[in-house]
Amino acid sequence: MRTAAERRNLTDLRREEHRQAHIQRILSGLKSSFVGNDPGKNSAAYFFIKSFDGRKRRVIAAEFLGAGFDRSRINYPVVPLSTVDQHPCSTCGAEQPVIEQYLQTEDSPDGDTWLKEHFVLCFNCNGLFTDIERWESDGRF
Numbered sequence: 153m154r155t156a157a158e159r160r161n162l163t164d165l166r167r168e169e170h171r172q173a174h175i176q177r178i179l180s181g182l183k184s185s186f187v188g189n190d191p192g193k194n195s196a197a198y199f200f201i202k203s204f205d206g207r208k209r210r211v212i213a214a215e216f217l218g219a220g221f222d223r224s225r226i227n228y229p230v231v232p233l234s235t236v237d238q239h240p241c242s243t244c245g246a247e248q249p250v251i252e253q254y255l256q257t258e259d260s261p262d263g264d265t266w267l268k269e270h271f272v273l274c275f276n277c278n279g280l281f282t283d284i285e286r287w288e289s290d291g292r293f
């Protein structure tokens with residue numbers, strides 16, 4: 153029989169495992185979401201963001217491309233990580249790269265829903281999230 157404290161610890165561990173798995177999906181998305189031709193359609197896509205001429209655009213950090221990756225396959229600007237948009241962590245205040253999560257959340261004959269969220273993931277704070285902004289649309293954006 154597990155004690156209540158042991159059960160609580162297991163719940164905390166599982167929650168931490170889910171959080172770490174989520175962070176891994178984000179990091180691997182930042183290295184691969186640009187490859188598909190319909191990002192966000194079948195699974196969440198992740199991009200860095202850079203403001204050009206007052207518009208926030210999806211970009212790829214050069215550091216996240218594998219060595220020798222064929223850049224002609226990429227339809228997004230490739231920029232140094234140090235130049236992407238940043239936002240302060242709400243816990244420690246450190247500036248971190250803004251990440252966009254983009255995905256289709258509803259796919260039905262009555263209408264679709266697409267979700268776009270900007271957030272930062274703080275590596276000073278062991279991967280704490282700070283939400284910045286969130287948009288919903290009935291079409292891709």
Ligand SMILES: [Zn+2]
Pocket residue numbers: 241242243244245246274275276277280
């Ligand atoms: Zn922080």
